[in-house]
Amino acid sequence: MSVTVRVPAKVNVQLAVGAARPDGFHDLANVFLAVGLYDEVTATPSAEGLRITCSGPDAGEVPLDRTNLAARAALALAERHDRAPDVHLHIAKDIPVAGGMAGGSADGAGALVACDALWGTGASREELLEICAELGSDVPFSLVGGAALGTGRGEKLQVLEVGGTFHWVFAMAGRGLSTPAVFREFDRLNEGVRIPEPVAAQELLDALAKGDAEALAAAVSNDLQPAALSLFPELADTLAAGRAAGALTGLVSGSGPTTAFLAKDAAAATEIARALLASGTCRSARAAQAPAPGATVI
Numbered sequence: 680m681s682v683t684v685r686v687p688a689k690v691n692v693q694l695a696v697g698a699a700r701p702d703g704f705h706d707l708a709n710v711f712l713a714v715g716l717y718d719e720v721t722a723t724p725s726a727e728g729l730r731i732t733c734s735g736p737d738a739g740e741v742p743l744d745r746t747n748l749a750a751r752a753a754l755a756l757a758e759r760h761d762r763a764p765d766v767h768l769h770i771a772k773d774i775p776v777a778g779g780m781a782g783g784s785a786d787g788a789g790a791l792v793a794c795d796a797l798w799g800t801g802a803s804r805e806e807l808l809e810i811c812a813e814l815g816s817d818v819p820f821s822l823v824g825g826a827a828l829g830t831g832r833g834e835k836l837q838v839l840e841v842g843g844t845f846h847w848v849f850a851m852a853g854r855g856l857s858t859p860a861v862f863r864e865f866d867r868l869n870e871g872v873r874i875p876e877p878v879a880a881q882e883l884l885d886a887l888a889k890g891d892a893e894a895l896a897a898a899v900s901n902d903l904q905p906a907a908l909s910l911f912p913e914l915a916d917t918l919a920a921g922r923a924a925g926a927l928t929g930l931v932s933g934s935g936p937t938t939a940f941l942a943k944d945a946a947a948a949t950e951i952a953r954a955l956l957a958s959g960t961c962r963s964a965r966a967a968q969a970p971a972p973g974a975t976v977i
């Protein structure tokens with residue numbers, strides 16, 4: 680008996696970042712959109728305690744010890760329900776590692792849902808969301824999917840309406856970026872600057888609700904983009920190549936270094952992906968549609 684859960688990647692269509700808080704985190708107005716690139720987490724009973732394996736092109740970069748977010752999710756659920764974490768979790772990884780698309784967070788949410796189903800824990804949605812928030816700021820959204828506004832450090836979610844399908848292209852970079860390092864660079868670049876309270880832009884929420892790609896393109900923003908570009912200047916070339924290929928807009932996805940391009944339709948997305956790859960400014964380029972559903976047992 681085994682349970683497989685499919686979990687989407689995310690792009691942040693708005694990432695407004697406030698000043699650093701005393702606990703080191705930053706308050707956000709984080710508009711998440713789940714996109715159709717997925718990891719799959721399979722949970723199978725194990726006689727040898729908790730075991731993690733991973734497959735896929737980036738598998739070598741994924742830790743297989745108890746620091747893996749999937750392992751931490753299984754341990755957290757087992758502890759709360761007073762049972763042994765005797766489970767083999769296999770991660771079939773398609774989301775880029777350290778790419779700013781919440782790959783590790785997806786695996787945490789996926790493992791939680793898979794273990795809950797395998798063990799018959801019967802945890803409520805509230806309890807699952809509470810464990811997700813303990814695991815990381817992006818993990819609750821990986822569970823929920825669709826589109827949502829995240830406030831606090833991004834973990835307090837309000838579901839958003841999406842009125843159509845958006846066509847995206849993602850350009851994967853040759854190396855990763857560390858999320859804490861990008862937030863530290865944000866702090867360094869903003870030293871001495873008064874940072875306003877982060878708020879979601881109404882035009883952006885309206886564009887999502889209408890399913891209007893051009894209006895969404897005009898409204899996207901990412902306050903971490905200057906910090907990501909400062910640490911990884913070559914990303915400017917990737918952004919220029921995607922825009923030259925006809926993207927409505929291009930931006931860094933979350934803390935980067937994946938770059939995201941919005942296309943007017945599926946045919947334009949295919950052409951942008953082809954042109955990005957041919958430009959030599961990225962490792963790979965993939966088209967994906969949004970919104971995608973959250974963690975789902977398949």
Ligand SMILES: C[C@](O)(CO)[C@H](O)COP(=O)(O)OP(=O)(O)OC[C@H]1O[C@@H](n2ccc(N)nc2=O)[C@H](O)[C@@H]1O
Pocket residue numbers: 691694703704705706707709779781784814815816817818831832833858859862933934
């Ligand atoms: C950049 C985003 O991906 C946008 O969705 C998220 O804000 C990051 O979410 P995440 O990877 O789940 O991050 P966490 O594991 O919670 O935190 C990693 C580190 O990122 C920084 N961090 C994260 C979230 C936040 N609101 N403020 C922060 O300053 C902190 O240094 C923290 O130690």
Ligand SMILES: Nc1ncnc2c1ncn2[C@@H]1O[C@H](COP(=O)(O)OP(=O)(O)OP(=O)(O)O)[C@@H](O)[C@H]1O
Pocket residue numbers: 740741742746747748749770775776777778779780781782783784786787817855856858933934935
């Ligand atoms: N299941 C996992 N998959 C990938 N990385 C993991 C996982 N668990 C822990 N990690 C560690 O977390 C680091 C960041 O990986 P991840 O792929 O989650 O980054 P990210 O997509 O940039 O995250 P986010 O967009 O949420 O900031 C990796 O370098 C790795 O050391």
